[in-house]
Amino acid sequence: xxxxxxxxxxxxxxxxxxxxxxxxxxxxxxxxxxxxxxxxxxxxxxxxxxxxxxxxxxxxxxxxxxxxxxxxxxxxxxxxxxxxxxxxxxxxxxxxxxxxxxxxxxxxxxxxxxxxxxxxxxxxxxxxxxxxxxxxxxxxx
Numbered sequence: 001x002x003x004x005x006x007x008x009x010x011x012x013x014x015x016x017x018x019x020x021x022x023x024x025x026x027x028x029x030x031x032x033x034x035x036x037x038x039x040x041x042x043x044x045x046x047x048x049x050x051x052x053x054x055x056x057x058x059x060x061x062x063x064x065x066x067x068x069x070x071x072x073x074x075x076x077x078x079x080x081x082x083x084x085x086x087x088x089x090x091x092x093x094x095x096x097x098x099x100x101x102x103x104x105x106x107x108x109x110x111x112x113x114x115x116x117x118x119x120x121x122x123x124x125x126x127x128x129x130x131x132x133x134x135x136x137x138x139x140x141x
Contacts, residue, residue, distance in 0.1 A: 017111020027100030029126025038090025
């Protein structure tokens with residue numbers, strides 16, 4: 001019975017896949033934190049999605065007519081439920097997530113799925129590191 005050792009090339013590919021999978025988890029986990037900060041900043045200044053926006057009343061005089069009509073104009077999307085789209089912090093989080101997903105996709109090219117898939121759980125750990133601080137404060141109190 002002989003023991004087969006993997007060749008250097010396959011170890012190198014696995015290492016690349018491992019690095020890509022770990023970096024993917026870090027990017028994806030961080031993106032949730034950054035996007036949430038962007039959403040909170042948008043919520044502090046804009047109208048929340050699902051709420052009824054205030055209406056502005058504009059009086060319009062029709063050309064050639066004596067009649068006046070009122071037109072109700074709702075605020076545009078920049079000040080409405082999509083105000084987060086104007087926040088650079090939210091976009092930074094989205095770009096970070098895209099980079100993480102691309103790294104995750106590339107990791108599958110270099111390493112087997114049995115190695116890459118469990119490392120996806122690291123993004124959950126990274127995402128909740130911020131909340132871990134809260135639990136440590138409670139435990140020490």
